[in-house]
Amino acid sequence: MNIDQVVEAALLCSDEAIPVAELVRLFEGEIDRRGIEDIIARLCSKWEHSGLELVEVSSGWRFRTRPAMKQYLDRLNEKKAPRYSRAALETLAIIAYRQPVTRGDIEEIRGVSVSPQILKMFEARNWIESVGHRDVPGRPALYATTAKFLDDLNLKSLSQLPPLLESESILG
């Protein structure tokens, strides 16, 4: 077993950077820091022309992928684009088209209760915000869409949302 191979395997299998002082322990102290540094120098040049590189970071040495690899490796990690549930999209549509609305308004239009998670989710994404309170018992928050919502949907203003006049034809 070649000493370079041991250090290489240790670095490839570690999910954290390993300091030289730690690598010394691989050989129970039989190889000193200088020896480890020599091994690292050899490994650096061995990996010079490959998809990975051996780099020193604050906490020690570690392998990492070269940035040029990203475009390829990203293709493996392609996840299915997440989608919002119908309930979420309808809630968003109501806020966009009927703003400012309270949660009660949304529930009245949808005919079912609206989970607070949906509103929180869109608030967290900074797509909706509370712009005031309706002066009725409970003082419910009035929700409206934000500028970020428009930006993210590539709209200049709400008036660029698709018009809904066609709804008459649906209703027949």
Added chain:
Amino acid sequence: MNIDQVVEAALLCSDEAIPVAELVRLFEGEIDRRGIEDIIARLCSKWEHSGLELVEVSSGWRFRTRPAMKQYLDRLNEKKAPRYSRAALETLAIIAYRQPVTRGDIEEIRGVSVSPQILKMFEARNWIESVGHRDVPGRPALYATTAKFLDDLNLKSLSQLPPLLESESILG
């Protein structure tokens, strides 16, 4: 960027085995399965004399350290991987060789009750999973081993498990 380097980096950066069909996606289909298999063959021989080897397991190809490396690498990690108790190992063996089995089946074979912790432990490691329910009162869960179990034992399929002893040899 050399194609071998891309596949090598992808395999070194994945904690799970990658099937050939998946590796094809690295090149957006420009290299077919045969091409990927050629790359893998080249990588296998490139890594032949090193601390890691490229192996095929049930869910695809992946690198692993050669067992001879473990004694060195263990010096870095204070925490030793757990050894399973006999009760745990026997439970695992029954699930592996007699799957799908219910907890009752396991108890019948071992002649003692099976602690739910053992099943939970292997489920947590994703080595076993419930694959259905037996249609008897109580509808007990049927356990089977997973692809990860095979991968972690470096096996391509259940048929690579060691054969069961013939009863004659027991009589010895």
Added chain:
Amino acid sequence: MIVARVHGEAIQDLPQDLYIPPEALEIVLETFEGPLDLLLYLIRKHNLDILDISMAELTRQYMAYIEAAKARHELAAEYLLMAALLVEIKSRMLLPKHAEIEDEVDPRAELVRRLLEYEKMKQAALRLDGMEQAERDFLIPCVDLDWIEMPELPSVISDDLKQAWMGLVARAKLTDPHRVGREELSIREHMTGILKKLQGRDFIEFEECFDLGSGLAVMIVTFLALLELVRESLVSISQADFFGSIYVKANHEY
């Protein structure tokens, strides 16, 4: 040295007639994985033929063992159940065979089948343990991808919203269609704008609601938005004196 207490009586020495050598008793009960494991141990220890077990012998050894063990341990019920089974098999074997019943099953058959199956699994467990295992015997490299993965959020296009709305309308079969056209939508946009201006403030001046220089059309829409806010009781408009300043007040302020 007290080896055990039986019925409160201290036993100094191991019983002499015990077939189990003392060293076997040194093995604590926990080393056996149950009665089948113990039976296999006894069969092996005494070279009994598993396919032709001498029930008298096996039962006596088993009983002796669990009697001794019982004195030291809380014995699991499975061990006692097995004792009952052994005695039952032994007694059935004492009964004369009926020559006329051809397919009379050997009372030991089921026990032998279970012992063989258990022995197979016991061996399989040892072999599994002998196999290379991830983490215990080898590691899997996992080099960091050196870029931060941003969680991908669902993308929405404006047509999704339209479809969602149309779906709502269709589902509700609204008799009174909400005619939300371009104009009305911009009214609602301005309603939101006025409410945003009111945030954190008790009131604003009427003029502040309007974005001067945005053109007459926008001013009119803003005015309509203000009227709509009043109609929906979201704001109130007040004027203290003739020709004095007009204030727009958010209704949530008391």
